[in-house]
Amino acid sequence: MTNAPFGLTRRELGLGLLVAPVMLSACAKPAEERIGAATPWRDIEKMARGQTVNWQAWAGDPKINDYIKWASETVKARYGIDLSHVKTSDTTAFIQTLLADKSGGRTSGGRNDLIWLNGENFSAAKELGLLWGPFAERLPNWELVDVKGKPSTITDFTLPTEGYESPWGMAQLAFFHDAAKLASPPRTIPAMLAWAKNNPGRFAYPAPPDFTGVTFLKQALLELSVDRTPFYKPVDKAGFDGQTAPLWAFLNQLHPVAWRGGKSYPPDYPSLRQLLEDQEIDIAFAFNPAEALNAVNAGLLPPTTRAYILDGGTIQNTHFQAIPFNSSAKAGAMVVANFLLSPEAQARKADPRVWGDATVLNLAAITPAQRQLFEALPKGSALPDEKSLARALAEPHPSWMLALGDAWRARYAT
Amino acid sequence: MRPVKAAFARNPFGWALPLTLAVFIGPIFLGLFGTLLPAFGLQPALGSFELSFDPWHDFFNDPALTKSLRLTLTVGFGATLIAVIIGFCSVAILFGTRAFGIVRSLLAPALAFPHASFAVGLAFLIAPSGWIARLISPWATGWDQPPDLLIVRDPDAIALMLSLALKESLFLVLMIVGALGQINAGSLLRSARSMGYAPARAWLIVIAPQVHAQVRLPIYAMLASALSIVDMAIVLGPAAPPPLAPMTLDWFRELDSGRQLMASVAAIFQLLLVIGAVLLWRFGEMVVNLAVRGPLTNGIRRGWAERIAGGVGRIGISLALVASVGAILMLLIWSFAGTWSWPGALPQRWSAAMWVRSGDTLVLLVWRTAIIAIAASAIATALAIFCLEAGIGQPKSRWLVILYVPLLVPQISFLFGVQLLWNRLWLDGTMVAVTLTHLLFVLPYVFLVLSDPYRALDPRIAIAARSLGASRLRTLVRIKIPLLARPIATAMAIGFAVSVGQYLPTLFAGAGQIDTLTTEAVALASGADRRLAGVIAFTLTALPFMALALVSLAPNRLGRANQ
Numbered sequence: 009m010t011n012a013p014f015g016l017t018r019r020e021l022g023l024g025l026l027v028a029p030v031m032l033s034a035c036a037k038p039a040e041e042r043i044g045a046a047t048p049w050r051d052i053e054k055m056a057r058g059q060t061v062n063w064q065a066w067a068g069d070p071k072i073n074d075y076i077k078w079a080s081e082t083v084k085a086r087y088g089i090d091l092s093h094v095k096t097s098d099t100t101a102f103i104q105t106l107l108a109d110k111s112g113g114r115t116s117g118g119r120n121d122l123i124w125l126n127g128e129n130f131s132a133a134k135e136l137g138l139l140w141g142p143f144a145e146r147l148p149n150w151e152l153v154d155v156k157g158k159p160s161t162i163t164d165f166t167l168p169t170e171g172y173e174s175p176w177g178m179a180q181l182a183f184f185h186d187a188a189k190l191a192s193p194p195r196t197i198p199a200m201l202a203w204a205k206n207n208p209g210r211f212a213y214p215a216p217p218d219f220t221g222v223t224f225l226k227q228a229l230l231e232l233s234v235d236r237t238p239f240y241k242p243v244d245k246a247g248f249d250g251q252t253a254p255l256w257a258f259l260n261q262l263h264p265v266a267w268r269g270g271k272s273y274p275p276d277y278p279s280l281r282q283l284l285e286d287q288e289i290d291i292a293f294a295f296n297p298a299e300a301l302n303a304v305n306a307g308l309l310p311p312t313t314r315a316y317i318l319d320g321g322t323i324q325n326t327h328f329q330a331i332p333f334n335s336s337a338k339a340g341a342m343v344v345a346n347f348l349l350s351p352e353a354q355a356r357k358a359d360p361r362v363w364g365d366a367t368v369l370n371l372a373a374i375t376p377a378q379r380q381l382f383e384a385l386p387k388g389s390a391l392p393d394e395k396s397l398a399r400a401l402a403e404p405h406p407s408w409m410l411a412l413g414d415a416w417r418a419r420y421a422t
Numbered sequence: 423m424r425p426v427k428a429a430f431a432r433n434p435f436g437w438a439l440p441l442t443l444a445v446f447i448g449p450i451f452l453g454l455f456g457t458l459l460p461a462f463g464l465q466p467a468l469g470s471f472e473l474s475f476d477p478w479h480d481f482f483n484d485p486a487l488t489k490s491l492r493l494t495l496t497v498g499f500g501a502t503l504i505a506v507i508i509g510f511c512s513v514a515i516l517f518g519t520r521a522f523g524i525v526r527s528l529l530a531p532a533l534a535f536p537h538a539s540f541a542v543g544l545a546f547l548i549a550p551s552g553w554i555a556r557l558i559s560p561w562a563t564g565w566d567q568p569p570d571l572l573i574v575r576d577p578d579a580i581a582l583m584l585s586l587a588l589k590e591s592l593f594l595v596l597m598i599v600g601a602l603g604q605i606n607a608g609s610l611l612r613s614a615r616s617m618g619y620a621p622a623r624a625w626l627i628v629i630a631p632q633v634h635a636q637v638r639l640p641i642y643a644m645l646a647s648a649l650s651i652v653d654m655a656i657v658l659g660p661a662a663p664p665p666l667a668p669m670t671l672d673w674f675r676e677l678d679s680g681r682q683l684m685a686s687v688a689a690i691f692q693l694l695l696v697i698g699a700v701l702l703w704r705f706g707e708m709v710v711n712l713a714v715r716g717p718l719t720n721g722i723r724r725g726w727a728e729r730i731a732g733g734v735g736r737i738g739i740s741l742a743l744v745a746s747v748g749a750i751l752m753l754l755i756w757s758f759a760g761t762w763s764w765p766g767a768l769p770q771r772w773s774a775a776m777w778v779r780s781g782d783t784l785v786l787l788v789w790r791t792a793i794i795a796i797a798a799s800a801i802a803t804a805l806a807i808f809c810l811e812a813g814i815g816q817p818k819s820r821w822l823v824i825l826y827v828p829l830l831v832p833q834i835s836f837l838f839g840v841q842l843l844w845n846r847l848w849l850d851g852t853m854v855a856v857t858l859t860h861l862l863f864v865l866p867y868v869f870l871v872l873s874d875p876y877r878a879l880d881p882r883i884a885i886a887a888r889s890l891g892a893s894r895l896r897t898l899v900r901i902k903i904p905l906l907a908r909p910i911a912t913a914m915a916i917g918f919a920v921s922v923g924q925y926l927p928t929l930f931a932g933a934g935q936i937d938t939l940t941t942e943a944v945a946l947a948s949g950a951d952r953r954l955a956g957v958i959a960f961t962l963t964a965l966p967f968m969a970l971a972l973v974s975l976a977p978n979r980l981g982r983a984n985q
Binding site: 064067068070073077094095096098099100101102103104105108109112114119128129132209214215216217218267268269271272273274275282285286287288306307308310410417418419420421422 | 485486488489549550551567568570572575576577656660661662663672675676677678681760761763764771779780782783842845846848850851933934935937945946951952954
């Protein structure tokens with residue numbers, strides 16, 4: 009036997025066999041688990057068996073909670089992992105807890121083993137050394153990820169993920185409207201303004217620093233700017249006013265003709281959707297192209313609702329799973345992350361009846377049978393045209409989030 | 423047999439005071455301290471030991487500060503003032519009437535109505551696309567789409583101020599009713615009326631000043647909480663900018679460290695603001711005192727003044743009750759709505775689907791909320807009884823004021839520090855931390871409810887038991903507690919209700935890990951599925967109602983124990 013499994017020499021293998029019982033006993037005491045750079049996947053799966061993985065995931069949507077419940081049941085049956093959904097309303101609070109853990113010296117036995125995050129939370133957590141890794145590229149399903157076609161799977165708000173987070177789903181800014189009330193909605197940011205002038209009081213956006221609100225600012229800024237390069241670098245204070253001037257000019261004209269004359273704003277995305285539901289406005293938008301369809305299916309919006317992507321493309325990003333530095337079930341967390349990347353789990357997540365979250369996988373890289381799972385998904389009339397989803401704009405650098413939110417407050421929240 | 427004298431001399435409950443202070447004052451003090459340090463740039467845990475005033479500089483230069491401060495003052499003073507006016511005028515006009523009995527019976531449930539639920543229900547009642555607008559549209563108004571009116575989330579926070587005023591006026595009426603028990607109001611009124619004074623005028627001249635002296639502290643607590651309201655502000659208040667307390671909360675939740683330091687400054691600033699506001703209110707009391715002295719003693723027996731006061735009181739209390747009932751009704755209807763679009767006066771389709779679908783989550787939330795509330799109220803009741811045994815709570819005891827501290831200090835000023843404390847103890851994000859934090863707000867109410875009946879207990883009963891050789895503990899367990907069964911049950915039910923309604927303490931101590939019905943209701947209130955918000959907020963309301971109902975429905979058993 010010259011080629012031992014996993015490319016290990018016979019000696020290493022022998023050592024491994026000696027060490028294996030120790031490893032197994034380590035599983036019983038999760039705090040002692042050791043995952044080296046060369047630990048084979050099969051060993052990781054073994055270590056994972058019997059572990060409890062606490063998964064910190066935003067729980068604001070019953071559909072998502074149901075999906076997570078399904079994932080828990082499946083990994084329990086297949087991998088013997090107890091996956092527990094730590095329901096949170098606030099991922100940032102957990103990053104703060106992690107930071108407090110780190111400064112308080114709590115380097116093991118941490119509360120959570122897997123976190124759902126992206127963008128600002130990721131960049132802060134990675135910078136502060138709160139994440140364990142790199143691990144993403146070691147997941148067997150990693151090679152199915154569409155890193156070329158969906159560059160945001162490895163570049164989170166311009167920051168290279170470097171294997172510290174594993175992609176989970178795609179989000180893209182999509183606009184929606186009730187076609188029975190508004191047949192042809194504006195399809196560019198300047199057209200939006202022209203439309204609002206003709207239909208005063210019928211357009212709104214969430215007040216920054218709300219995430220969706222700032223995303224609308226970023227979208228407008230990208231579309232109104234000739235040179236977009238500054239937005240993909242950290243904010244340069246000196247150039248900020250000049251670079252953002254077109255945005256403020258646009259908003260200054262928009263606000264007088266916006267909902268409540270720009271004197272009041274919905275605080276977040278759900279409130280915006282609710283305004284559309286209550287027919288207080290005619291256009292809404294969300295950071296998920298399937299959101300309109302979901303709302304139709306839930307009976308919140310009329311069946312005549314239609315969704316679309318702006319002609320010049322809209323901001324797209326990816327959301328991820330990461331492992332905290334003080335997790336005590338890293339193997340289990342990796343196995344779960346890998347399962348979440350499987351075509352089966354991804355296809356189920358993409359089903360609008362389940363959740364409607366777009367896949368991060370490259371459909372050309374999976375088997376025809378697996379592809380069939382995706383092709384069989386129902387197509388709702390409230391989904392944007394599939395081709396239009398390719399019109400994607402990359403997320404600006406995370407520093408623009410805070411800077412735009414602050415500048416907006418200084419102008420309009422005084 | 424032990425010498426009787428020795429049994430009286432030693433108080434085996436002497437430890438109760440230090441223990442209570444430790445669980446009570448400890449977290450507040452450490453919490454304030456933990457908030458104060460970062461306000462000056464000191465973050466020992468992050469290795470930052472350099473004293474800095476930059477956070478203060480950043481805070482005072484925040485572009486939204488002026489507006490946010492104005493909103494805070496509008497809501498704080500406006501809501502308190504209106505609530506006080508409604509509270510006093512309504513009791514003045516209703517006292518002794520049949521309507522007063524009805525109002526009284528509605529007060530306890532109204533008090534148990536969590537602010538978050540009230541706000542969620544009310545928001546839908548009064549919004550331009552809300553129930554009232556739907557009931558009269560389009561047939562009466564001609565609105566075929568909801569009017570573009572600034573009603574909820576108006577930039578000047580008028581909707582928030584008025585809603586809070588209505589909610590707090592009921593609290594004040596309850597406090598006034600409690601205070602009336604200490605005054606021989608009936609006979610005083612009879613003599614005033616025999617001199618020809620109109621009933622409402624007589625009440626305002628003779629009774630109100632005495633009542634006011636008794637409810638002064640609760641009014642200050644109202645002012646403090648109105649100045650730092652968060653849950654109702656998130657639902658009904660403006661977002662750009664919000665009042666100070668929700669803005670501070672937003673900053674605490676940001677990852678930017680500069681923003682976090684600003685949040686600490688804002689938290690400390692709000693403490694100073696409340697202190698200043700209470701002093702200003704006290705000054706206002708003196709001015710009003712001087713100003714009304716003439717009119718009160720001018721000998722006029724009846725006139726327009728009490729008619730206006732009576733009208734204000736009647737309208738105010740009716741609005742408060744209608745708003746409360748309307749809000750609950752709103753939650754109930756929405757929770758069973760299938761589709762309900764403008765301008766339908768009722769849902770086009772009814773469905774229990776949301777109740778079924780959220781069953782699992784609901785059970786978890788109810789369980790968690792109830793366990794925390796039961797634990798907090800049980801611990802609070804035990805501590806209160808021990809403290810009373812130890813002799814605290816005598817009318818002149820200065821410890822009583824300390825009990826009010828958590829109600830007078832804005833929650834946001836010390837909860838951030840409390841969260842750090844729990845983190846250091848590895849308790850943050852646990853039920854234990856949430857329960858202990860709730861205890862801070864539950865104990866004052868439990869103590870207040872319990873101390874009067876405890877003092878009213880005939881001391882001779884205990885003395886008789888002791889002289890027969892029973893130990894203090896035995897006397898307490900076998901004699902006093904059975905005699906006090908009913909007040910104890912009431913205190914626990916109120917403690918339960920207070921705990922259930924806690925928003926900020928749950929948010930901070932829970933570190934985003936422990937969601938309860940209240941945090942969930944506020945999270946959903948901003949506009950997620952209204953049917954789900956209805957399910958959660960209605961359940962949130964039902965829980966404390968049931969606790970109170972349980973106590974009032976079990977009079978016979980508890981009554982028998984009394985004999």
